[in-house]
Each structure stands twice: as structure tokens, then as C-alpha cells.
Amino acid sequence: MTTRNEITTDRTVDEGAGRTGGTSQLTLLGVPFLIGATVAVTLGVYGGLHEPTGVAVNVGGFSSPQTVKVWLATGVAVLAVTQLLSALSMWGKLGSLAPSWAALVHRWSGRLAFLLAVPVAIHCLYALGFATYDLRVVAHGLLGCFFFGAFTVKMLALPKPGLPGWALPVLGGTVFTALIALWFTSSFWYFTTIGVTL
Template sequence: MTAINQRPSRSLTSLLVPLVVGGLVVLALGVYGRAHTPTGFAVGVAGFSAALPMKVWLTTGAFVLAIVQVVSALSMWGKLGITIPAGVHRWSGRLAFILTIPVAFHCLYALGLQYDVPRVLAHSLLGCFFYGIFTAKMLALPKKDTPGWTLPVFGGLAFTALIGLWLTSSFWFFTAIGFKV
């Protein structure tokens, strides 16, 4: 009986470090975004007319790869009845994350965390949350004693945050401004 009582607490304890570190990432990005004086410029926009279209299209690429992530994860968990190689999940995730880096860097360094427009506030908070939950997921990934729900929940939260980021940026851009490159 003692072993049964200890197992859940040990597995939940294994989530403590990923969640704390992920929370610190959220907090650090938010504090930096508010404390840092925005520069208005952060990265070159090679191939794009301006920074905003660059961010919109890179975020759209990450959005598409996030859908690949969900489909390949469902396949890995045996929910689709088809087999998609695990490498598809790993590489689509890596590429999606890489596409978000210049976007996040530009947002934080050039614009900072803004709160004067509700859409922009939601976007800023979702961006901080995305990197925090992504960090927690990556730190929980190699742990064998985490509860079985950990990766689907953390992955689902990262997916939801990325969809929210796309809706508050790219979708807004496409509907308000158009399909500029």
C-alpha cells in the first residue's frame, strides 16, 4: 500500500521542475518584454517587404507545422489507425520552433510586451505562455516517471497557445491588411 501511495506523488514531483522552469520562462519573458525599451527594429527581413509580413508568414509556417504535430502525435498514440513515422513529429516540431525564434525575438526586442490593445495584450501573453509551456514539455519529455497525461496535455497547451498566437497575429493581418509578402 505504501508503494501505491508513493508512486503518484513521485510522478507528480517529477513534473515540479519542468513546471517551475516553464513558469520562470513565462515570467522572465513577460518582465523583459515590459522592462525593455522597445527598439522598433530587431531582425533583418530578407525576402519580405517588412517585419510584420515576415512575422506573419513565419508564424503561419509554424501554425501549419503545429497541425502536423497534432496529427503525428495522434498517430504515435494510436488514435488514427495509420502510422506516421516518429521523425515526422520530431522534425515538424523542431522546424515549427525554429520558425518562431525570429518572430519572438522581434516581438520582444523591437516591440516589447504591450497591453494597450486587447488583441495585442492577448498576443503578448500567449507568446510568453507558449515558450513557458514548450520549455516545460521539453524538460518533461525525457522523464520516464511522469504521468501518462503529461506530454499530451503539455503538447495540447503549446498547440493551443500557438493557434492563439496565429489568430491574434497572422489571421488578423490576413483579414485586416491582406496577403502581403
């Protein structure tokens, strides 16, 4: 464990992170992982067991609940790209482009993205459920459960002191990748199959 720490932490900004030994690292990340896994599995089981109603609350100004979801998810995807760029900047990966407000942008774009994503997920789970009629919807359902689990892990791990240096980039990257894949299996499919409608 110690060797691996030394190898991985040399790339991080926070050189003081993660040196209290293997056991405490396991507990540091173990509890968030367990809770995140519980979130993912719970969402999946609910989606599978709940009889989809086909109906949920609508938001005014859109032609159908689906278009609401498609545009909310697109908003989340745009914010996710903001997340990626602000994170790269915070970790010094954009060279000199590292403004002091990058962390603030990262924090608030993340909060907003999460709050936009929640109603989408509720509509998916409540009105549509876990469907298996083609590969796209299977992938979308699994990714959706995974995304909220991974996001929970990231959020619970974030404030912990002494995290290994790779933890946040890996967790954040995982959350970002899952979200973009979710967008491609839903909104992108909708735009290319049904059309771009409000």
C-alpha cells in the same frame, strides 16, 4: 493519487508509465514546471521593461519585418497542425493510420517549428515589447510568454521516465492550443486587416 493514476493511465499507449507514487511524480513534473514558469515570467518582464526599439533585423525578400513575422508564424502554425496529426497517429488515435515514421515527423516538425518561432518572438520582444493598446495585443503578449513556458515544460518533461500517462497529451495539447491562439491574434489579424502581402 494511485486511484487517479489507474483511471488516467488506462487510456495511454505506454501502460508501464507513472507508477512510482505521488512524490516522485511531483518532482518529475515540478522541476520542468518551475523552469517553464521562469521562462514565461522572464519573457514577460523583459517585454515590459525593455524600451521597444521598433526595429530589429530584417530578412531579405520581404517588404517589412512584420510580413516576415506573419509568414514565419504561419509556417509554425502549419507545422503545429503537423504536430497534432503526428501525435494523434503516434498515440493510436487515427485508427489504422499509424505509420512508423510518425514519430520522426513529429520530432522534426517540432524542432523546425520551434526554430521558426524563436526569431518571431525575439522581434516581438525586442522591437515591439509588451503592449496593452487593445485586447488582441494583450492576449497575444500573454499567450506568447505562456507558449514558450509551456513548450519548455513539454521539452523538459518529455525524456523523463515514469511520467503519468496524461502528461504528454495535456502538455502537447496546451502548447498546440497556445500556438494556434497566437497565430489568430497576429498573422490571422494581419491577413484580414492589412492584407495578404509578402
